[in-house]
Structures are given as C-alpha cells and as structure tokens.
Amino acid sequence: MDQFYVGLGAVIVRDGKILILKRSPDKDFAPNRWEIVTGRLERGEGPAAGILREIEEETKLKAEVIMPVNTEFFYRGSEEFPMVFINFWCSYIDGEVEMSWEHTEYQWIFMQDALQNPELKTFHESLSRIMALKPHLPDGFSFG
C-alpha cells in the first residue's frame, strides 16, 4: 500500500494581505523561490497542528487555522518522493515576523498581487479558493 510524505502550507491572511517568504539559497528544493509558510507533517500530530507548528518555527507569528482549502499530489523532485500537500487558510492573530534560517526575506502582499506572481503558482489555486469563499463568510469565521 502506498505511503506518502505530507507537506503543509499556510496562506496567512492579515487585513486582506498574505505572508510570502523567500526560500533560503541553502534549501535543497526550490532555493530562492518565493513561497508561503510550508513544512512537513510529523508523525503523531494532526495536519492543522502541524501547520501551526511550522508557522511558529518559521515566523514566530501567532495564527489560527480557518480550514483546509486545497489538497494536491506531486512528486517532490523524484518518484522516490511522493507527496501529498494540504494548504490551509489561516488567519493572523498577533506578532511580527521573525524568520528562521529557512528564509531570507518576507513580505505581506495583496492576494490579487500574489495571483500575478508566477513563483507562487503552486499556491494560486488555494488563493483563488480563499478569495471565492471569503466574501460569503462573516469576518472572523471559524469552526470554533
């Protein structure tokens, strides 16, 4: 039976903008590319808890998970690395970004601008989904 690595992504929304970060040149995969907060699920943690851990590790921000918005499968580099990726819509709560070694720059940009950035192409579907959902849901919507 097939097993997978599980990747997690966080679209962190703050006043209509989202957080993007530039991957360190030391990364084995996609160095120097702009991305959102991403990371790998560890055994024993739920995916939503996993992405909150990654947000803490990579930004020190306090955030909350609203919901998963998109799931994908791809081979990360080679067929030996089958990966399922879960992107979460998250909401900024508090704090200012303090980057780890994994990134060299960060920006808060409008979702519409993120959709124009080809380096963020992997995350465009998740962004589009959040933009489609957001107008329908009350401000601060969460599953509580």
Place this chain on the structure above:
Amino acid sequence: MDQFYVGLGAVIVRDGKILILKRSPDKDFAPNRWEIVTGRLERGEGPAAGILREIEEETKLKAEVIMPVNTEFFYRGSEEFPMVFINFWCSYIDGEVEMSWEHTEYQWIFMQDALQNPELKTFHESLSRIMALKPHLPDGFSFG
C-alpha cells in the same frame, strides 16, 4: 522523514441528507460499522480525484468535490499504520447507489441524525463543519 498512509472520506450531500454505508463483516478494520464513503489514496492521483474514484467504486454515484473540510492524523490499528485522513464535502449529482463487496447496507440520513450516531463519531467534526459553512454559501457553490 515520516511517511503516511493517506485515507480519504466523502460526505456526499443530497437534498440535506448524507450517504452512510455499513462496512462489510469481511473488513479487517471496523467490520459492520456505519461510515461514509472512505478509501485510500493511490500514488499519482490527487486526493480529490482519489475520493471521486472511491465514490465510483463503492457506490457508482456521480458526485463532485466541493472542498476538503477536515484533516486528521491517527494510527489505524497500530503504530505501523500512521494515517492522515482528509474528509471532503461532496455533492450528489446523479445515479442510485450500487454497493460493492465493501458494504452491506446504505442509507441517506439527515446530517442532524448522523451527528447523533456514535458509530459515525469519526466524521462528526466534518459534518459540523459542513453544517457551519452551508448556510453562508450559495446553493451549488463550487470553486468551478
């Protein structure tokens, strides 16, 4: 690095009711228990495509995926079986249920009644989330 089995679930909604099925007595895990459509992701397919394949295999229904609503981690029986589970909100399109060997009975029941059924406890969070989202979204909402 940790790898996982990836389970998929479908809450298929039809006129305010959802489809539940009784697992066959031949199942190694949770025989005779009521559940929703579930299955295992296979290499090379996206999770949303995977759950549509499982719906076809287990019910022959035509359905569409609206969105992932909940993700979980658990050990399926033993620690050798770490599993990430993704539950999808799906919408019935067409057809009548034709069960496979995996199930012996099926019912369409109101979501509120499903929430009262302890055999469906694993899926209560996903059901609650759909019930929280549904009133806000236009009928037939999809990401297109």
